[in-house]
Amino acid sequence: MTLDLTKLPEYLKHQRWFSGKAWPIKSVSVVDHASMELGPCAFTLAVVEVLYGLGQPERYLLPVKPAPDGVRDALEDDECLRALFKLMREGEGMPSASGRLVGEWIGGPESLLALPSPLPVRRLMVEQSNTSMVLGEKVIMKVIRKLEAGVSPEYEVGRFLATKTSFRATPMLLGALHLEGAAGATVAVAHRFVPDAVDGWKYTLDRLRQERALGERFLGEMRELGMRLGELHNAFASATPDDPAFAPEPLLQEDLQRWSASIVGELGVTLADVGRLNPDLEGRRERLIEYAKRLAQVAPSGQKIRIHGDLHLGQVLRAEGQWLIFDFEGEPARSFTARREKYSALRDVAGMIRSFDYAEATVALEGGEPRGRVGPSRAAFLEGYRKATRGAPYLPSDEATFEVMLRAFELEKLLYEVRYELQNRPDWVRIPVEALLRMEDSK
Numbered sequence: 145m146t147l148d149l150t151k152l153p154e155y156l157k158h159q160r161w162f163s164g165k166a167w168p169i170k171s172v173s174v175v176d177h178a179s180m181e182l183g184p185c186a187f188t189l190a191v192v193e194v195l196y197g198l199g200q201p202e203r204y205l206l207p208v209k210p211a212p213d214g215v216r217d218a219l220e221d222d223e224c225l226r227a228l229f230k231l232m233r234e235g236e237g238m239p240s241a242s243g244r245l246v247g248e249w250i251g252g253p254e255s256l257l258a259l260p261s262p263l264p265v266r267r268l269m270v271e272q273s274n275t276s277m278v279l280g281e282k283v284i285m286k287v288i289r290k291l292e293a294g295v296s297p298e299y300e301v302g303r304f305l306a307t308k309t310s311f312r313a314t315p316m317l318l319g320a321l322h323l324e325g326a327a328g329a330t331v332a333v334a335h336r337f338v339p340d341a342v343d344g345w346k347y348t349l350d351r352l353r354q355e356r357a358l359g360e361r362f363l364g365e366m367r368e369l370g371m372r373l374g375e376l377h378n379a380f381a382s383a384t385p386d387d388p389a390f391a392p393e394p395l396l397q398e399d400l401q402r403w404s405a406s407i408v409g410e411l412g413v414t415l416a417d418v419g420r421l422n423p424d425l426e427g428r429r430e431r432l433i434e435y436a437k438r439l440a441q442v443a444p445s446g447q448k449i450r451i452h453g454d455l456h457l458g459q460v461l462r463a464e465g466q467w468l469i470f471d472f473e474g475e476p477a478r479s480f481t482a483r484r485e486k487y488s489a490l491r492d493v494a495g496m497i498r499s500f501d502y503a504e505a506t507v508a509l510e511g512g513e514p515r516g517r518v519g520p521s522r523a524a525f526l527e528g529y530r531k532a533t534r535g536a537p538y539l540p541s542d543e544a545t546f547e548v549m550l551r552a553f554e555l556e557k558l559l560y561e562v563r564y565e566l567q568n569r570p571d572w573v574r575i576p577v578e579a580l581l582r583m584e585d586s587k
């Protein structure tokens with residue numbers, strides 16, 4: 145099948161996962177493509193590069209079939225999805241125009257035994273920038289739409305946890321599909337599907353809506369969540385030097401200086417965007433800068449390790465009374481290289497703590513209970529985290545340094561959130577802005 149390139153800009157603009165809707169497209173070209181003749185399904189798996197009048201080019205994966213007015217999405221066809229999954233689970237390869245599409249199965253044969261045939265396909269009805277489907281209620285396969293150059297952290301971390309550690313508080317990675325060659329990228333991943341799971345965001349909102357004061361049961365769950373995060377960090381830190389992508393590295397003064405300078409820079413950019421709308425925030429600039437600067441002044445203690453990188457309540461699942469941590473993609477706005485960098489584990493801790501504030505603010509905006517209820521959740525979460533990581537070499541050895549670092553990473557996350565909300569949900573920008581205003585004066 146030859147792709148009619150003239151039709152693609154219009155096609156792309158109508159796809160939910162296409163993030164360039166606001167910009168005029170200059171051109172669309174095909175970087176690589178494979179003709180998929182797989183049993184009852186025939187389609188083209190293409191990687192296209194979109195050039196805009198302004199801004200960076202982007203690459204998208206287009207599994208498409210011919211249609212009278214151009215092309216249509218091949219993932220609407222269950223047979224095509226089954227065919228892609230088969231390629232993955234059989235670890236097969238097939239040639240593309242300038243490379244190869246290769247399946248990888250790491251789940252072991254036992255995870256296949258229980259799969260019914262023909263494999264039932266259920267599409268996930270969530271707002272997503274990718275396309276996920278549940279297969280036989282046992283596997284969830286995610287086809288990546290917007291492709292990044294380099295190693296996908298979601299695949300890399302999932303593979304590390306499944307094959308090199310005993311950490312099981314995560315839906316295990318079962319397999320992946322990679323395109324090798326000119327368009328090198330991981331194009332799909334499959335994980336164990338967790339039935340009847342509720343994500344931590346919804347779970348926490350429900351509790352905040354239903355309980356006037358968060359009871360001991362919820363605090364116990366937050367303690368457990370802190371412990372799971374500590375265990376995840378212990379698993380990351382267990383990597384040996386022969387695994388350079390994961391092995392812990394010493395934390396140097398220059399790391400602290402670099403991170404501190406980056407937060408100061410982000411403060412400048414963020415206040416330029418939002419400060420006009422909120423003069424009170426502009427007035428806090430110097431005090432906020434102090435939080436970031438103190439990070440550069442503490443003595444380096446601990447290590448840099450791989451982290452989750454975008455941890456919040458929406459990245460944990462509650463199922464059968466247990467917490468599972470998932471979605472190791474990292475912050476979507478950063479490059480893969482940046483997302484794979486080792487960092488202080490406290491960055492994840494700060495991410496989750498910010499989420500408690502978001503949950504409470506969301507319920508307050510709905511006209512629910514007043515603020516001030518999540519302080520004990522933060523304390524319980526930190527208590528669980530400290531319990532699981534007692535004596536861990538990757539954390540600062542003294543309490544004061546722990547606090548300075550945690551506050552600096554909370555500030556970093558708050559600034560990221562302001563920018564994220566301005567771009568995606570302007571009505572919500574007041575949540576991180578109000579939290580910035582509340583940050584107590586630094587001493």
Ligand SMILES: Nc1ncnc2c1ncn2[C@@H]1O[C@H](COP(=O)(O)OP(=O)(O)O)[C@@H](O)[C@H]1O
Nearest residue numbers: 270272273274284315335336337338341343471
């Ligand atoms: N292993 C899983 N088991 C059950 N539900 C899952 C699983 N993985 C993801 N989900 C559900 O699918 C949604 C989207 O998954 P996610 O990996 O976050 O996709 P995306 O990266 O495109 O946002 C999640 O919010 C969660 O509700």
Ligand SMILES: O=P(O)(O)O[C@H]1O[C@H](CO)[C@@H](O[C@H]2O[C@H](CO)[C@@H](O)[C@H](O)[C@H]2O)[C@H](O)[C@H]1O
Nearest residue numbers: 345454456457458475476495498499502561564
């Ligand atoms: O889940 P993603 O990897 O796409 O993360 C992005 O979107 C999140 C919102 O869905 C955003 O999280 C922010 O809002 C959450 C409530 O919706 C809140 O729990 C988080 O604490 C807050 O940071 C995340 O920052 C962004 O990267």
